[in-house]
Every structure is written in C-alpha cells, then in structure tokens.
Amino acid sequence: xxxxxxxxxxxxxxxxxxxxxxxxxxxxxxxxxxxxxxxxxxxxxxxxxxxxxxxxxxxxxxxxxxxxxxxxxxxxxxxxxxxxxxxxxxxxxxxxxxxxx
Amino acid sequence: xxxxxxxxxxxxxxxxxxxxxxxxxxxxxxxxxxxxxxxxxxxxxxxxxxxxxxxxxxxxxxxxxxxxxxxxxxxxxxxxxxxxxxxxxxxxxxxxxxxxxxxxxxxxxxxxxxxxxxxxxxxxxxxxxxxxxxxxxxxxxxxxxxxxxxxxxxxxxxxxxxxxxxxxxxxxxxxxxxxxxxxxxxxxxxxxxxxxxxxxxxxxxxxxxxxxxxxxxxxxxxxxxxxxxxxxxxxxxxxxxxxxxxxxxxxxxxxxxxxxxxxxxxxxxxxxxxxxxxxxx
Numbered sequence: 001x002x003x004x005x006x007x008x009x010x011x012x013x014x015x016x017x018x019x020x021x022x023x024x025x026x027x028x029x030x031x032x033x034x035x036x037x038x039x040x041x042x043x044x045x046x047x048x049x050x051x052x053x054x055x056x057x058x059x060x061x062x063x064x065x066x067x068x069x070x071x072x073x074x075x076x077x078x079x080x081x082x083x084x085x086x087x088x089x090x091x092x093x094x095x096x097x098x099x100x101x
Numbered sequence: 102x103x104x105x106x107x108x109x110x111x112x113x114x115x116x117x118x119x120x121x122x123x124x125x126x127x128x129x130x131x132x133x134x135x136x137x138x139x140x141x142x143x144x145x146x147x148x149x150x151x152x153x154x155x156x157x158x159x160x161x162x163x164x165x166x167x168x169x170x171x172x173x174x175x176x177x178x179x180x181x182x183x184x185x186x187x188x189x190x191x192x193x194x195x196x197x198x199x200x201x202x203x204x205x206x207x208x209x210x211x212x213x214x215x216x217x218x219x220x221x222x223x224x225x226x227x228x229x230x231x232x233x234x235x236x237x238x239x240x241x242x243x244x245x246x247x248x249x250x251x252x253x254x255x256x257x258x259x260x261x262x263x264x265x266x267x268x269x270x271x272x273x274x275x276x277x278x279x280x281x282x283x284x285x286x287x288x289x290x291x292x293x294x295x296x297x298x299x300x301x302x303x304x305x306x307x308x309x310x311x312x313x314x315x316x317x318x319x320x321x322x323x324x325x326x327x328x329x330x331x332x333x334x335x336x337x338x339x340x341x342x343x344x345x346x347x348x349x350x351x352x353x354x355x356x357x358x359x360x361x362x363x364x365x366x367x368x369x370x371x372x373x374x375x376x377x378x379x380x381x382x
Contacts, residue, residue, distance in 0.1 A: 004371075006148045006208065008124045009201055040123075041130050047141055049148060072333065079268060079341040085357065086344055092361040093331050100368060 001065075004052045010040050011057070018052040069097060103279030104255070112251055113289050118151035118243075119200060119250035120189040128152075128186045132179050142182060143171045150207045150240045151189050157236070158293035159185045168233040168298055192250070199337040203246055206326075206334040207239050213367045214238035214325045218318070220363060221353045225317045229298065237299060241306055241322050242336065244282030247289060249337050252278050260338025270339050271307060283307055310348040320349035332364055 002017035012035055020029045020043060028046065029039060035053075043051065073093060080086040104112075128145055131137040146152045147170050159181060160173035167173050174182055192200050215234040218225060229237075249256045252274075259273035267273060275281045280288075283304050290300035297314060302322040305312035312319040323346050330342045350356075 006204070008121065008127065008145060008148045009204065011123065037123075041127060041135075044127055044131060044145060045135050045137055045141065047144060049144060069333070076331065076333070076335060076340065076342045080344050083344055085347075085350075086342070088357045089327075089331055089342075089345065089360060092357060092364065093333075096332070096361060096364045096368065099365070 001056055002052050002054055003056045004050055007040060007043050007049055007051055010035055010051060012037050014057060015054040016051060017054045020048060020051060066101060109280050110288060114292060116251045117188055117190040118155060119192040120149055120151045122191040124149050125186045125189060129183060132183050139171065139174045143174050146170055148208060150243060150246060152186055153236060154240050154243055154293055155185045155189060156182055158295060161294040161296065166296060168236060168296055170236060199249060203336040206329055206336040207242060209329045209334045210241060210325050211235045211238035212370050213329055214321060216366055216370060217321050217325050217363055224354055233298065237302055237322060238325060240299065241303055243303055244286035245336060245339065247285045248274050248282045263338060309346055317352060320352040323349045324355060328360060328364055
C-alpha cells in the first residue's frame with residue numbers, strides 16, 4: 001500500500017515508496033528512504049510538491065485494494081445512488097478507477 | 102443548543118484559520134534560511150487553503166486587487182507573507198488527519214476546476230486565468246474548514262448525527278451550530294477582503310442557483326466539488342457525495358459522459374503534475 005501526498009503533508013519518519021527523480025533523471029531521494037525534516041525541506045526547496053510514501057498516512061482514493069475501493073465507493077454513494085444521475089456517476093467513477101488499476 | 106449570531110460572529114472575528122504547523126515551519130525555513138524565490142513560496146502556499154486565503158486577503162486589505170497568489174506574494178513581500186502564515190492557528194494533533202482530507206479535496210478541486218471551465222469555455226461567457234481558477238477551487242470549501250476548525254464541538258455532533266443516519270451535513274451543522282458553512286463563509290469572506298470572484302463561489306457553491314452573480318463559475322465549482330468527492334476525496338465528517346445540482350448541470354450543459362471525461366483528465370493531470378515535478382520513476 002502506498003499513497004501520493006503533498007510534500008507539505010509529509011512528516012519525518014514517513015518512508016518513500018517511490019524515488020524522487022529530478023527532470024535530468026538524477027535520483028534525489030531513493031525508494032525506501034526515511035524522510036527527515038531536513039530532507040522534506042530540501043524537497044520543497046527543489047519545488048517538488050508531491051511524493052509517494054508507504055502506507056496510507058492520509059485519507060485519499062488512490063491507495064486501498066480494489067475491493068476496499070469499491071466498498072468505499074458504495075459507502076460514498078449510499079445516500080444518493082437512488083437518484084438516476086448519481087447512480088450513473090457511481091458507475092462512471094468505478095470505470096475510471098478500474099482503468100487506472 | 103445552537104450558538105447565537107453574535108457568538109458565531111465573535112468567534113469568526115477572533116479565531117484564526119487552521120493550518121499545519123509544519124507548513125508554517127517550512128515557509129519560515131524557505132523564506133528566512135534559504136531565501137527561496139517567490140515561485141517556490143507561492144507553490145507551497147498554493148497547497149494550503151487557509152494560508153492562501155490569508156495571503157490573498159492580506160494583500161487585498163492593503164489596497165491591491167488580486168486573485169493570484171504569485172502576484173499577491175510579489176506585491177505584499179516575504180515579510181508580510183511570513184507574518185501572515187504565523188498568524189494561522191496550528192491545528193491540534195487530534196484534528197490533523199481530518200484537516201489533511203480537507204486539504205486533499207481542496208487540491209483535487211483546484212486541479213479539476215480550471216479543466217472544467219476550459220472544457221466548457223464555449224458555454225461560459227466570462228474568462229478567468231488558470232491561476233485564479235486554481236485558487237477558486239482551492240479555497241471554495243472554507244466554510245467547511247471554519248465549521249470544523251472553529252466550532253469543533255458542534256461540528257463533531259453534526260458529523261455523528263450524519264453517521265447515525267440523519268441527512269445532510271450542511272443542515273446538521275446549521276442545527277447544531279446555528280449557521281450553515283455557507284453562512285459562516287459569507288460572514289468571514291468580508292473580513293478576509295476577498296474579491297467577488299473568490300467570495301461568491303465560496304458562499305454559494307452548495308446551492309449554485311442562488312448565487313447573485315458569477316452563476317456559471319459557481320455552477321462549475323459545485324460540479325467540480327461533487328466530481329472530486331465522487332472520485333474519493335471525502336473531507337473529514339462529510340462522508341456522502343452530495344447530489345449533483347440539476348441547475349448547475351443544465352447551466353454548463355454537462356452530461357454523464359462529460360463527467361467521465363473530466364474525471365479521467367483530472368487523474369491524468371495529477372499524474373502529469375507528479376511527472377513534471379520529478380516525483381515519478
């Protein structure tokens with residue numbers, strides 16, 4: 001399980017799930033690195049806004065396994081899926097998420 | 102028992118906006134120690150709805166008129182930016198996870214809104230630059246942030262009633278607190294010195310047909326919020342996707358197939374952003 005987060009949401013102790021690579025392909029921080037405050041500050045100084053960390057430290061749709069994501073989708077639409085447009089929107093979201101797995 | 106209007110107003114005037122202490126610490130590091138350029142400072146503030154609101158408000162209170170963060174930072178100067186950031190209230194540890202979900206939803210809406218407006222540019226008669234639209238999306242739900250951050254007890258009771266089966270969070274907050282998030286933000290927007298292009302969508306996106314002006318933009322904010330929430334960016338106690346407003350859909354002539362296109366583009370854009378920022382393999 002991994003999650004893409006804003007660097008401003010990063011905290012010391014989080015572990016990078018993907019390396020941070022600069023535009024010239026140089027690896028700035030490698031996969032598995034444990035973030036420190038200094039490291040987070042350097043990422044921000046380089047203008048990097050998002051990183052991918054291990055686990056799911058924050059809420060968000062991109063991380064859980066497929067069954068969990070579909071269960072969460074059903075929960076989000078629990079109060080609205082009897083409305084035809086919302087039922088159709090639920091199917092749209094399921095398709096978009098499926099294409100991205 | 103709901104609070105009186107005077108109590109609500111007093112708390113809005115005296116309590117600051119919540120933010121993550123580490124964001125303020127990083128801004129301090131970037132401004133004081135690294136002397137980072139304005140573009141980097143703007144990119145950090147552009148991820149934080151509270152700080153973005155405060156910086157834009159501070160700039161406009163000084164007599165400028167801007168809806169762009171980069172211009173606001175250039176005009177107001179780094180010293181004012183830093184003192185403005187320091188005036189934000191550090192969010193308590195117990196609320197950090199909830200605030201993070203609000204920030205994630207705000208950032209996703211900020212990515213989607215300029216795309217939606219561009220997608221419907223043949224229908225929308227006014228034009229706004231992409232940076233302004235990003236900001237409109239980023240700060241559109243500050244009413245929710247105010248309710249959660251400044252009226253924690255009442256918000257927690259409303260969220261519990263929602264989880265127990267009552268509908269909907271907006272009405273439940275009004276019942277517990279005495280004002281809806283839209284009413285809170287309408288009160289606060291004046292003290293924040295926000296121009297209409299930011300203040301009107303913020304106060305009316307939940308019921309866009311009631312906006313006194315900027316109807317198309319407010320409709321676009323409503324649609325962007327619903328799509329982002331549907332895609333999985335739920336914020337704090339607001340766990341259920343709101344029903345899409347028929348008036349807003351008609352206003353922008355948007356159909357379900359358009360929603361699929363927009364959602365796919367939003368996720369692609371977030372990936373491209375990541376690639377551009379050098380965070381991919």
